[in-house]
Amino acid sequence: VNALDLSMRAQVAAIAAGDVDAAELLDATLARIEERNPAINAVVATFPEESRAMLAEAPAGPLHGVPVVIKDEWPLPWRAQRFGAAQLLAPTAPGESGPYRALRDAGAVIVGVGNMHELGSGSTGNVSVYGAARNPWDTERCPGGSSSGPAAATAARLVAGAVGADGLGSVRFPAAYCGLTGLKPTFGRSAMAGHHMAAVTTLIVSGPLCADAADCRLLGSALFGEDLSAGNAAGLRIGVVRDTVSEDVAPEVAEACEAAIEALRAETGGEVVEVELAGLDAATLAAILTINTESLVGVTPERLNDLDPEVSPINRGFAKYRMLLPAAATVQAGRVRTLMRRRLAALFEEVDVIAWPTIPAVAPPLEAPMVELPSGTQTADQANVRGAALANLTGIPAISVPVGLGSEGLPIALQMQGAWGSDALLLDAAEALERANDRRWVDARPPLAQAEPTGV
Amino acid sequence: MEAADQAEQFIPAGLASLQIEADEIELAVINAAHQMFWPAIRALLSLDLGDLEPERDPDLSRPPVQP
Numbered sequence: 001v002n003a004l005d006l007s008m009r010a011q012v013a014a015i016a017a018g019d020v021d022a023a024e025l026l027d028a029t030l031a032r033i034e035e036r037n038p039a040i041n042a043v044v045a046t047f048p049e050e051s052r053a054m055l056a057e058a059p060a061g062p063l064h065g066v067p068v069v070i071k072d073e074w075p076l077p078w079r080a081q082r083f084g085a086a087q088l089l090a091p092t093a094p095g096e097s098g099p100y101r102a103l104r105d106a107g108a109v110i111v112g113v114g115n116m117h118e119l120g121s122g123s124t125g126n127v128s129v130y131g132a133a134r135n136p137w138d139t140e141r142c143p144g145g146s147s148s149g150p151a152a153a154t155a156a157r158l159v160a161g162a163v164g165a166d167g168l169g170s171v172r173f174p175a176a177y178c179g180l181t182g183l184k185p186t187f188g189r190s191a192m193a194g195h196h197m198a199a200v201t202t203l204i205v206s207g208p209l210c211a212d213a214a215d216c217r218l219l220g221s222a223l224f225g226e227d228l229s230a231g232n233a234a235g236l237r238i239g240v241v242r243d244t245v246s247e248d249v250a251p252e253v254a255e256a257c258e259a260a261i262e263a264l265r266a267e268t269g270g271e272v273v274e275v276e277l278a279g280l281d282a283a284t285l286a287a288i289l290t291i292n293t294e295s296l297v298g299v300t301p302e303r304l305n306d307l308d309p310e311v312s313p314i315n316r317g318f319a320k321y322r323m324l325l326p327a328a329a330t331v332q333a334g335r336v337r338t339l340m341r342r343r344l345a346a347l348f349e350e351v352d353v354i355a356w357p358t359i360p361a362v363a364p365p366l367e368a369p370m371v372e373l374p375s376g377t378q379t380a381d382q383a384n385v386r387g388a389a390l391a392n393l394t395g396i397p398a399i400s401v402p403v404g405l406g407s408e409g410l411p412i413a414l415q416m417q418g419a420w421g422s423d424a425l426l427l428d429a430a431e432a433l434e435r436a437n438d439r440r441w442v443d444a445r446p447p448l449a450q451a452e453p454t455g456v
Numbered sequence: 457m458e459a460a461d462q463a464e465q466f467i468p469a470g471l472a473s474l475q476i477e478a479d480e481i482e483l484a485v486i487n488a489a490h491q492m493f494w495p496a497i498r499a500l501l502s503l504d505l506g507d508l509e510p511e512r513d514p515d516l517s518r519p520p521v522q523p
Contacts, residue, residue, distance in 0.1 A: 187516035202516055282503060285496050301476045317485025320478055324470040324490075329497050334510035336500070341511070341520040348519075382492075395516030420518050 004028055005449075008066055008160035008215040015065040022065025022109070026055055029067040029111050033158050039139055039448060042152035043069060043112035044130040050078045055109045063222055064107030069114045069153045069162040071146075074099050074194050074206075076110065081196070084116040084128040084146070086310035089299045089319065090196040097194025099163050099206050099223060106222035114149025114162055119315050122146060123173040123384040124369040127312050132366050135177055136446040137410050141363040142380065144174030150209050151178040157449040160210065161219045165195070167204035167291055169388025172400040175209050176358035176413030179402045179444060181430055182209045183216045186420050187395035190223040200294045203287065203392040212442040213401070213430035220423070233428040236270035238416075239351035241277045245387040248375045249360035256404035256412040257357045260433060264355075267436035268429070273351050280390060283340045286333035287389035292322045293330045299323070341394045348419035353429055355416045358400040359384055362410035391417050399426040401433055402441040411441070466490070 003011060003020045014020035030048055037043050051067070058064055074097035075081050081092055103110055115133040117125045125148025126132040133148035135141040136156040143152040147164030151174030154162050164171040166184040175182025190206045192198045208219035214230075221228045238261055240246065246254070265272050304323070307316050347354065360383045361371035369380040391398040396417050404412040414433070418426050434442050467486055471478055478486060511520055 189517060281496075282500055285493075285500055288493075289497075289500075301474050305475075305477045313481040314485050317478065317482040318489055320471065320476050320482060321467075321486045321489045323474055323476060324467070326497065326501070329500055331510075332500050332503065332505075335505050335508050336503070338510045338514070338520065339505060339508055341514070342522075345519040345522075395514075395518075420516075 061107030067111035087308035098191030117145030136448040144177030146170040177363040179411035236268035239354035260403035263436035286336040287393040358413040358415040
């Protein structure tokens with residue numbers, strides 16, 4: 001097997017055993033990016049000299065010699081983040097960000113910067129100063145956002161894993177659209193320093209995107225700076241909420257997710273419990289208001305009037321609309337946050353995880369990111385955020401796991417959310433689900449990743 | 457002036473009072489965003505949460521401290 005197609009943990013093991021030369025793996029990764037990236041626009045910058053220097057100085061850490069892509073959301077010592085935009089309203093500069101240090105200290109090699117939805121403001125990845133990233137499963141489809149490039153790069157096997165960021169679902173959506181496993185950590189547990197909103201955000205976290213849960217555990221442990229030890233999901237109590245998030249979804253998504261929940265129950269010897277969780281709509285709006293308010297730091301009317309015309313009209317307009325949001329609504333959002341945190345705390349006394357579809361429909365077309373749901377046609381952004389915002393608002397961890405392919409051959413995903421600090425349990429549950437499915441969905445590869453391999 | 461007419465002035469008046477300029481396309485985006493969000497914002501503002509007070513400086517990595 002080509003080393004580029006190994007799991008991240010297998011790459012680590014092969015390098016440690018001397019079966020794979022890390023320098024050759026890096027060169028092969030760069031060659032594969034050159035070969036495959038034009039079709040998906042996942043990687044927007046490579047820097048072979050800096051990557052080779054990282055490798056030369058890499059400690060014998062848990063990711064020694066493994067090439068990784070990082071989202072265009074943090075600075076690197078040789079490159080400031082652009083946040084997928086022609087202009088940021090916050091100042092940025094090259095530097096050692098938290099995720100950079102975490103990867104470096106684990107021995108990883110940052111091989112490229114991943115594309116992203118402009119300003120992190122979309123779930124589709126079809127708007128970016130670099131041009132849209134494309135989904136390796138169908139390059140006319142959205143890869144998901146805002147961590148579009150990290151997901152597309154991993155799904156196309158340019159790398160075995162990538163670092164994304166999740167403020168309103170931005171790790172989980174692209175993981176779901178691209179058939180990957182993506183972890184949104186408990187707030188504050190994963191490296192965030194250096195992010196231009198790190199000082200103000202109460203929503204955004206860094207998180208891993210990999211083919212499966214074991215690789216997410218490995219990469220996540222580096223980002224957490226602590227071992228996300230494998231445990232046991234035996235007897236898992238799975239909460240199911242009968243609400244828009246589970247019912248206003250495409251029939252094929254509902255079917256695959258229900259089957260996955262039942263398979264997980266059977267695999268863990270657990271139980272499925274129908275639970276009530278009122279207030280999801282208010283929670284979604286509260287999260288949207290919170291992130292929009294937090295993103296106003298440093299914004300002045302003068303800066304808005306000087307916005308680069310290359311910033312997309314939708315983000316230019318929305319940046320200005322944010323200035324009109326009433327403060328009273330943000331205060332009310334804070335109260336909703338407290339309400340939902342209390343409701344979740346009570347709910348997690350009854351169940352270990354709550355499960356519903358990550359995305360209500362498979363990846364929509366790049367040109368028109370709309371989805372057909374039982375309630376009618378909606379923008380993908382409107383539909384997607386409903387199922388994702390709760391975890392960001394309340395701080396709980398969440399994971400997206402592939403659970404099927406739809407009629408158009410596009411991935412379907414189940415999201416599981418757990419109590420604060422239960423990140424490792426979510427990985428355990430994801431692994432149980434993989435076993436229940438004989439790894440069918442985590443081992444599925446898009447057409448682009450089955451192309452003629454480059455060698456190591 | 458009717459309340460509905462005044463509401464229609466919210467966007468242009470708000471932008472003007474902050475001296476924020478917007479071209480035609482940006483205005484179309486702003487109006488679309490307003491139509492999408494404002495009814496939900498009004499509903500949120502009207503939500504009766506009783507005497508619930510937000511957590512003071514919550515630690516979002518942990519469960520809420522019970523009152």
